Amino acid sequence: MTQYSLLDLSPILQGSDAAQSFRNTVDLARHAEGWGFQRYWLAEHHNMPGIASSATSILIGQVAAATKTIKVGSGGIMLPNHAPLVIAEQFGTLATLFPGRIELGLGRAPGSDQLTARALRRTLQDSAESFPQDVIELRDYFDDATPGQQVQAIPGVGTKVPIWLLGSSLFSARLAAALGMPFAFASHFAPDLLDAALATYRHHFEASPTLSKPHAMVGVNLFAADTDEAGQRLMTSAQQQFLALRRNTPGPLRPPVDSMAGIWHDSERANVERALSCSAVGSPARVRDALGALLARTQADEFMFAGQIYDHAARLHSFEIGAEIARAL
Template sequence: MKTKNTAYSILDLALVSKDHTLKETFNNALKLAQHAEAFGYTRYWLAEHHNSPNIGSSATSILIGYVAQGTSTLHVGSGGIMLPNHSPLIIAEQFGTLASLYPNRIDLGLGRAPGTDRQTAQAIRSDFMEAAHSFPQEVDKIQKYFSKENATSKVRATVAEGVEVPIYILGSSTDSAHLAAKKGLPYAFASHFATTHLLEALAIYRNEFQPSKDLKEPYVIAGVNTIVADSDEEAERLSTSLIRMIVGILTGKRDFVQPPTDMTDEFRGLLQNPQIHQMLKYSFVGSKATVKSQIADFMKQTNADEIIAVTNIYDIEDRIRSYELFSEIMKEFS
């Protein structure tokens, strides 16, 4: 079991809570990142999503710049940029610019999914499906734009050439595992919501991994939901906001993040719903002692090199406290 020196990071959606403005949401994202830096987190990633009232990270690269400007050592990046939504040239230019402004701190995580519904995906890019099928080739293009050798090409991302921006392949299925292994890139699995294929995908990635100039050995980042509080009861209360969020996703009734309420038998019943239960399989809720035991089991299962935590809590102070306690858990393993 890889418990020593396991890195720990944050995946954020810039969640918009009920009765909060977008400006407050973005300020809170920066506030969280500043605390994360103090707590010893390795990276702070923002995920691209669209057409969701409770998610503020749709203009992902702009928010990355905002957070990077207000921090000094934290790696800031995308978890991820949904590449079929974009021109590889434009993404290379955006992240090349970010990496020149904040050297050795910008990560580029790339995913294949739209990060939205089908109709919105079509509005973003009419040939989305074609671009999604060409994802491996689109990743190749980005790598080419970042290479110094591209200086002789007719089409160039001049602000990206030779700029150091590590690329990560994100995935929620086994397809991405094959690709990350073939390209010799680090692999981040979205096990905070896509739980079914986690262990199979990690096995494929490790077995098929081909060393590259970017990476000599496989590197796995695994996502988990964490809600840590000073007691199990308080953590359960805070988790009611997450349960409501998941119900909204499954029923197509997305809404702002709702304030927490007492944990009731109705909420406990929802947690036993097969879909919700499966989606929240790698969700660790409780006091430090409770979550530490759960995380230890997860690390033993996955042997992940890095844990990236998603904490969907209504109030920013409760979120910061949860991430503080989680950082203490991870430090105790080292």
Template sequence: MSDRQPLSLIDFCTIYDGESAGRSMQRSVELAQQAESLGYSRIWYSEHHNMGSIASSVPAVLIAHIAAHTSTIRLGAGGVMLPNHSPYVVAEQFGTLAELHPGRIDLGLGRAPGTDMNTLGRALRRDPQAAEHFPEDILELHGYLSGNSRIPGVRAVPGDGTNVPLYILGSSMYGASLAAQLGLPYVFASHFAPTHLEQATKHYRENFEPSDVLDEPYCIAAVNVIADDTEEGAAEQQRKVVRNRVRSMITRTGASITDAQLDGLVSSPQGRQIADMLRFTAVGTTTQVRDYLEDFVKLAGADELMISPQGPSNDHALASIRLLAEAWELDPAKTAGAPGTWS
């Protein structure tokens, strides 16, 4: 096995045109089974709400289902949007998962709402100011999971003493600073928010304070991958991915768009800005993708890469993770990776 950084996956449970959410989740099971057989370290699922193309709105329920259909791969949230929830309920949910699937559960935590403000306030009935309590909520959650509840007489059962690993997610300096201060691993969302990657990961490493759960900084950076047998095939996939991303961003507002209008938008300043969200994307053959990711590891100072497989179809995305596993020389018999539990 190579000494390269471990690879993990982020699965958005994409609902493609004409398919149901149920079918999307069935495909997520198939993706996890394949990733496990290829040697990927973990798969994470992200909490989103009111998005017609994403089925991972309740990561804990999805993880439970996929864990029951896999054996060894780590599964987690990437992440739970903590201000949407009571830390106590999150501890119970992920404590339950940890008791059912020992040593396989991760919990990434974000402070963004994962939705629009209308859904946040009127449907989720959450206070828009709840994010201000994110650091305190993390400490409360950690207390429940570590068996050191901050509320006298209150224990999370299940959850108490499971020590489910916590990860701070971010796309700005805020998350980097908080993760460093709390001594927790940090995950940068460079697969869709590339701007502050180098600055944030550098700050995290330079300011990391050892904690009761982690002695040294541990940084995961997310990156998109479009791999194909040919350079031309990968480039065509990338073109379609960008077009689909622009269309999705426009139609999310309720507007409709023709193909002719889409052509103009893709080449417009607005379209280029949307495309730039995918700035960190490895595109090409196995050799080209491998070389890109090796350079990206150095740029990000990453201990692990979280791969977002891109493609105009599920088959393309599956092909990407197969080709990437080959390029990175993953060994399914010996999955390397980050420490699975924090003491």
């Protein structure tokens, strides 16, 4: 069985609001736990009218409180937006409230545009460049305190919260390998370097006290339905969302359409389809073939399913199909 997990952006739907998004997130998490998903992650984004998971650690706490066994974490926290001590305290608090269930996935992108990133950080100087040092500092805060250590994360010290590195480049792959950390590749929206990043990570991996061999997670969009046509229709909400981002006109997640013809130009279509090429779309048989091919290609230890689907019931059905197929791979 291939391990399978779920990434949720807590989408804000056109005609709805963030409060409903949070109710949908909690409901989806409860179902995911029953369907055997390994972990449920939420992603940090800012100034995005269609994404409600900006205060990621708070939402993680709500999901953890509403479930019992599934691991809950971030996919990811954008560390350059924060002081490592602040994140250590937040996730140390979560780990204290929910022992053994909290995980911390880290990215070095802003999770926003540059103007918003500046509003978050006040300065962009050295924020991404110091990422490796910040990861090590954060990891140390979760370790046992050392004699004479003057700054500690309280809560946090001694919790040993598991840390993942996330990325869409060779930089993150090399860093995860050097630090002996599990690695998640963001192929669900940036697939170009997937094969090269996995090869780099595996080739350069150095065992650590927390991980003896490489563990690679591959992001894949899932738009599963009873028929191929229904799955393709579900995907049009995500296609519209990516198109809006490319046009710098982000908004709430839009309802699906029968066809994208007339909505995008040929060049835009090529750009969006390339970004979303790591997707399993259609009937259970079509999804099974796509996931099987991706597994054979990547030898992934785990799939992280994402799915920006407008209708909540259809979203539940899609992830249920994906879980059933992943269990059999």
